[in-house]
Amino acid sequence: MGKWKNQALTMHPVFFDPLNKKVYMKESGNIDSLQYMEDPGAIEVQEDRQVRFRFFAPEAKTVEVAGLGGTMGNEHFSLKPEGNGYFSATVDGIKPGFHYHNWYVDGVEVQNPHGAFGYGCFKAINFFEMPEEGTDFYYLKEVPHGDVRIMKYKSQVNSHIKACFVYTPPGYEEKRDREYPVLYLQHGAGENETGWIWSGKLNLILDNLIKEKKCTEMIVVMCCGYSFIPETAPVFYPGDFDRELTEDCIPCIEKEFRVKKGRAYRAIAGLSMGSAQAMLTFAKHQDLFGYLGVFSGMADTELDKILTEKTYAAHHIFLSCGKGEERLAEKQQAACGQLLEQGIPCSRASYNGFHEWHVWRESLREFAALLFKKDGIEGITTDIMDKQGSEPRTQISGEMLRKQTWEEQVLFFDPAYKKILFAVDDKGNPAGRYRDIHHGVEIEGKAEVSFWFLAPDAEKVEVEVYGMKRRKLNRADGEEGRQGYWTVRLEGIEPGFHYHEYYVNGNPVLNPMAPVGYGAFKALNFFEMPETDFHEYLLSDIPHGQIHLNYYQSSQTGRSKMCYVYTPPGYT
Template sequence: MQTKQNQALTMHPLFFDAIYRTAYMEKKDGKVALKYKDDICGVRLEDNKDVTFTMRAPSAETVEVAGVGGSMGRDRIRLERDEEGNFSKTVSGIAPGFHYHFWYVDGVQVTNPVAPVAYGCFGATNFFEVPREGEDFWFLKDVPHGDVQVRTYVSSVNEHVKKCYVYTPPSYGSAPEKKYPVLYVQHGVGEDETGWIWNGKLNFILDNLIAEGKCKEMIVVMCSGYAFLKDEDPVFYPGDFGREITENVIPFIESNYRTAKGRSNRAMAGLSLGSAQATQFVARFQHLFAHLGVFSGMRDGETEQILSQHEKYPMETVFMTGGIGEQGLAERQKVYTDRFQALGVAGGQRSYPGYHEWHVWRASLKDFAELIFQGEDRGDQGEADFTYEECTLTKEQLDRQTFAEHILMFDPIYKGLIRAVDEKGRPAGKYKDEHCGAEVTDVAGGKARFWIRAQGAKTVEVDIWGMGCFAMEKAEEDWWSCEVTGIEKGFHYYGIKVNGVDVLDSNAPVGYGGFRAINYLEMPEEDFEEYRIRQTPHGTVHLNYYPSKETGRTKLCYVYTPASYEKEPERRYPVLYLQHGGGENEAGWVWQGKLANLADNLIAAGEMEEMIVVMNTGYAFPENGAYHPSMSAFTEELVSSGIPYIDNTYRTIADKAHRAMAGLSMGGMQTQKCVYAHPELFEWAGIFSGGLIIQNEEVDYSHILLDPEEFAKRFKLLFVACGTEESSFESTKKNEETVLAAGVPIVPFEGYGYHDWTFWRHCANDFLRRLFKA
């Protein structure tokens, strides 16, 4: 069901190249085989720009969808039911742009788990894209791609661990002497640090502009603009994020990247709330910034302050923008941009088709990026060095953040916005606390309380995978709630059913599992510290894009590099290729598996060799040509496209003695298929819950697994793990015993565990300690 449309139109944080397929068991000639079939796509853009909305809701009477305002409007569109209980409708005439939208089941507002999801409106919110004819500046193109890095720093303002996304241009890794200017760009209210990458497509915009020679190469930093203090009741500005930028973010960036010094080499921009923060920061710290971008906002007092200090701190660029539909904004902005231009400042005011929405802000970013850092490279400007120093956080705070982090928001806030304006008509909203969807109330008793807002619902249930469904009851205001006891330690996926329909809780941690967006809960394992966030040197998680020879599509892989990677530029590293299971994808090991936390802590303790870890999506369905019915063509793709890309991009030790592959479930099966077929590539392998195959109707590995001499030629380690509660435990155990009895030294790993992330984290913890050691 994958479309041929540009992948920028379908990507979302939970799945870069969504497959909209699901696995099923096929019985044929008395045999059972795992295969894939097309599944529902919640929102599909048709070739003629119509949009088809679909939701599986057999128990519902009505399903509707509506925009949140702006270019799509708020009118509800009623979908039509088919005989199988799927509600669907194809709609013409939706305006081009990025569209957040809500779904309504029997009138109850919900989030569709099989439609694209991003972080917006203070939670997981569905969206779709309709491209404007002839506009492709934000598309994924065949140009050199910059590196998107997820970095970790500590805020001294609210004493939280924070993540920022950092874009480095394509030349950054190959030009070790070059220094780059930096753009700091902020999100809007209700959004977070993920917005400019996943909603704004910032990295693709910069890639394309740089390739076309239309903008200077630059580093771009995207942070979460929330710095709430305990018991604080802020108006509009969420805490003193300006102090966090200057005391923590800029020092962190300038201590870890090759940045050009001086205010001429530093820009600040933002959208909506972020535009107000950007204006405030530049006014407050004029010695740091000479370029300002204001997208869909206007702050009169701070702008006057910048103008009043122009002689001492001359601005080089002031650029203000908005949507044509944002009434009165262009006129207010132009009053100021005319004054700046009269002083010789580049920029001006521009308006774009749309309202207060992402397609306006993308165009704003593109035009701003073309304006800033122009002219001759000025190099360093005599500015003093910034020093980054972390304050020490409590173990309790680090644990809280470990159990709360997820792909849509690393340091979640559970807030709503009370919209208001001040006496001058400026935004002056206040923030109200909301419930987290799942709150652990008693670790010893395995108790957790679940919450969801479901105004008007008849029934609401929480479905904890492996435990069953639990009825929720009406609680305060529009909230439903229940407490569940006896939840075992570890990681638990759970779903929500509203009037019997599967939905996603927008206010709880979310991942991709079971071929859909799914919520999850962490019940702390008190005796397992290695996967928790600790203040050790942190590695970097990279988002890298490369073409697949098998499918002709672009792949996204997540790559972990240890903390030493940037600090020791001559050093080369071994590589582990680590795969997810069926129903999950490339993001799983980072966010559900906590791979980066594990690696950081084990390396800091001297219990793991420093290595690069590559996490790829295990689905590769060629449009033409055969592929394995349950494992796709991924093993061929990894060899033909994935490994060459990594060896050409990173400082790897590119030989089999320094290359490993491992995976869980389907990833464990793919590992076996790949490492046995390519002894020239791998000497280390790990099979987590993927069974141990000696011989079956499809393959025969007995000449390796039952021959000690042949095994010794191929492997330094074959690690085989299976949980004692898994259905495949007995067969795996029997095959392990057969192989060991033949004198082949595989390393079994077992323990009390199900087919879940709790067990796979323990597998990784043991396996990583063994890799690449003599």
């Protein structure tokens, strides 16, 4: 394995250990046979720290790639044609870090189906890792690994089934008589419950810290922070996630897992928008949480509440941000001083970078080492079950359950088709508003589906449902057309699961607003056309089992592999 080939640098939710191969038919005598050949993929970080970018665009005139700002910057790097349909370029000088990026084919912003995908900016988006010399605390190492589970719970706030990722430390399954403290950890705006695992590498960080005895063994719960309620127009906070967390999620966690009870054994933290959500919940429920982590954020109203309402003593508050977030660093420094003046334990840190995942990984590493060092429960402790709402537990409509079934994907269990319009209030605090955007695929009725693709600068957009001929999309009418949407409505779609592919100016791309899976050796869009005689696969309002993401070592490849393990409801 090369210097920059640790699997933590290449894993992503669409493919844990990317194959980087493709198939072709090789004639052997009179028999056609399927053969594999190497495919370098979209991005390769080379031994000399140069980065090779590659995009298959046989009809393109120009191809470029650019970061979103921050450590990578937003300079456009031009790729040159190789003569075989591919464009490529080798770039030097990209700084270490986690880098979201966009590709531009003939000037049209697109995503590369052969690249690594995460969920960011409210869409499926490409990313890559530029490792930093001497920094490996988030690497996949030969240490005991904890378990990552996907657990479903019911939200009484918006009547959805929600999913959260739950990390349990190594040995949790064997130590049946042991209880653990819990950290509730939130993502930022534009991201979701998958972020802290696949982008943040939380489970690898905790595995390594625990092995090195640098942090307490703990359970970590990562929820989707969007609790949008129909017919509402939220400002910054996307619905009442505080109520969903304290009345729905936490009671479910404390029922399903062996957790220590009391505020001394609960912590809450988050990044960016999630840091504001964490501050809000901590300020409102100081009887429930002893620790608070604020990564790349600061909420003034919630800070004032923490400073003035000190019925329960905080065990520790930790503030952090990137060194490039200079104004935020000043606010956090002032806040830390105020907290210390009031006798509230507080510490602060800054790391190389801006508003980026490598900053938040460092934040997690330092915060986790501070947690649950003080044993015992100070003062009166409210049991979380007392916080559950008194209203009857609602049933989720069949229409909503069917809608969630069609839209579930590996990148997002319950997609939020939104964009945030960034703004601040008169005090400089975030006051962004959310607006609805089109789903990439909208089921219209029996055998009918509409496709939507946002490409304001495209000359031509097409879609090909596998097994059907390629169809052109038309520029949408009215305001949607002015925004740059293309659309087409197709009839006669057979029931079942359908892969489909999009083409911009004749070049294959991924639709970041349609469900994403893995097929044909690349990230590929799909949709479900409802089946009339098969209902067992529909999401239902019933007890749900859990999906476990487990690692094992392959004796054939010498690499770690991941398998998904289903355990039924009630499994402990």
